[in-house]
Amino acid sequence: MSSKRNVLAFRTYRSSDLIGIQRRNGRSRPGPKPQGEWSSRMSSRLDVHFSSRTPEWSTPDDLLGELNDIFHFDLDACASRANAKCMRFFTKEQDALTRRWHGTVWMNPPYGREIAGFMRKAYEESLVGATVVCLVPSRTDTEWWHRYAKRGQIILLRGRLKFGGATSSAPFPSAIVIFWGGRLGQAIRPEPRP
Numbered sequence: 001m002s003s004k005r006n007v008l009a010f011r012t013y014r015s016s017d018l019i020g021i022q023r024r025n026g027r028s029r030p031g032p033k034p035q036g037e038w039s040s041r042m043s044s045r046l047d048v049h050f051s052s053r054t055p056e057w058s059t060p061d062d063l064l065g066e067l068n069d070i071f072h073f074d075l076d077a078c079a080s081r082a083n084a085k086c087m088r089f090f091t092k093e094q095d096a097l098t099r100r101w102h103g104t105v106w107m108n109p110p111y112g113r114e115i116a117g118f119m120r121k122a123y124e125e126s127l128v129g130a131t132v133v134c135l136v137p138s139r140t141d142t143e144w145w146h147r148y149a150k151r152g153q154i155i156l157l158r159g160r161l162k163f164g165g166a167t168s169s170a171p172f173p174s175a176i177v178i179f180w181g182g183r184l185g186q187a188i189r190p191e192p193r194p
Contacts, residue, residue: 058083058164059108059135063157067176071133074103078110078118083164087143101125101132108135114143119177123148126179138173152177152189 064085067073068188077096079089083108090096097117106123110119115136138156139145155176160169180188 048189059085059106060161060163063135063161064106069131071104071106071131073106073133075101075105077101077105077107077122079178097121101130102131105130105132107132111137116142119144119148120178122179123151125190126152126181126185129181129185131181131185132179134177134179136175136177137170138175149175151178152179 068138074088076084076086076089080091090099107122109115122134126132158172161174162169
């Protein structure tokens, strides 16, 4: 019985309401919001968990270094001129979704709604020979995860990554999804379900 008291009930709140959640009688309920400097600092820290301020999360250099030692990437499919990880790269303006991908491709796609299109493209390019290594949020509750990510090799990353120059970790877990191209891809690729 006591373990049930320690479990918070899941309800939908606006991010501005989260500051006011208080535990009363073993249940979570919105309560009065704290005022002052602490409240605004805490509110801004929580906002990242519930915002889509930017869909771009710059790849952690140490992670990319480890993967590049294995895969030797030819193309960065989702880059800007400032953060490209390969000599060949596609920017947002060049629209990677309309281009052919060749060789071994690194993809850290935008994490907003457009991620489904990038995962579809990565999978489709693997069918015609490219090997695509993707860094994505581990969103096992989404359609794109079940439709595309599950067709690749999935490596769940322990802990939370620190993206770019961030001082704190991401508010979500991450995964590496590998869509193998060529003969290896044909040999290990799971058959799509009807």
